[in-house]
Amino acid sequence: MGKNIPFKKNMIQGGSIVLAALVLGLCLVWTVKTLKSYDDTVKVRGLCEKEVPADRVVWRITYSEKNNDLAALRTTIRQNNDIIVKLLVDAGFSTQEVKVGNANYDDRYSWANNTSQISYRYQANQTVTVFTQNLDLVRKMQQTLETDLVNRNILANSYADYQYLGLNDIKPSMIAESLENARTAADEFAKNSHSRIGKMRTASQGYFEVEDLDENTPQVKKVRVVTTVEYYLK
Numbered sequence: 001m002g003k004n005i006p007f008k009k010n011m012i013q014g015g016s017i018v019l020a021a022l023v024l025g026l027c028l029v030w031t032v033k034t035l036k037s038y039d040d041t042v043k044v045r046g047l048c049e050k051e052v053p054a055d056r057v058v059w060r061i062t063y064s065e066k067n068n069d070l071a072a073l074r075t076t077i078r079q080n081n082d083i084i085v086k087l088l089v090d091a092g093f094s095t096q097e098v099k100v101g102n103a104n105y106d107d108r109y110s111w112a113n114n115t116s117q118i119s120y121r122y123q124a125n126q127t128v129t130v131f132t133q134n135l136d137l138v139r140k141m142q143q144t145l146e147t148d149l150v151n152r153n154i155l156a157n158s159y160a161d162y163q164y165l166g167l168n169d170i171k172p173s174m175i176a177e178s179l180e181n182a183r184t185a186a187d188e189f190a191k192n193s194h195s196r197i198g199k200m201r202t203a204s205q206g207y208f209e210v211e212d213l214d215e216n217t218p219q220v221k222k223v224r225v226v227t228t229v230e231y232y233l234k
Helices: 004-039 070-091 135-142 145-150 167-192
Strands: 041-053 056-067 098-100 104-107 122-132 156-163 197-205 209-212 220-233
Touching: 041 167, 056 070, 056 135, 070 098, 070 104, 070 122, 070 135, 070 145, 122 135, 135 156, 145 156, 167 197, 167 220
Parallel strands: none
Antiparallel strands: 041 220, 056 122, 056 156, 098 122, 104 122, 197 220, 209 220
């Protein structure tokens, strides 16, 4: 009887080792399958676009003058500036919205190889800029301003830069919509591959782009953002 006790003890120990090895093996199999499932991912992109009206315009009015007398040229520039500012203010812009830049004067003799071929020694380039939220008034004046200035012996060009400054107000909703669209794309992929979407692995937000809706409607902007998201597949 006493001799059987070590034998039974050894049997129990051996059985425990086998059972432990079996449990460990099952755990390893489960771990490998779990880790392998985490290797399966899908990367998708979610797009969000919105059309928004511009909320500010920067309207630049530029002209140039020439003269052989620098003092006379400066006087002409001041007079022209006064004419342009008066036209703008009379039309309805405030004096705070109209900014007169510093004229750029050029002595053409300083770089010419043959001064005898230059009709006028001095040239001045001037810009008057309007910063305003009154887009309708800018569009109205654009139709007549250059003609009105020609009638006052000023040859000018103008360019209106329509801008959208309210981007921060719409960023949160656009990001949320782009993430929702990305999730929809991922769900569709999972459905077609007979799997399910798991947790989000990575996400990156693209740059917000603001551009004209088209060349004929610069006063309407298209805002665009693309979010890239990677999901685990189950």
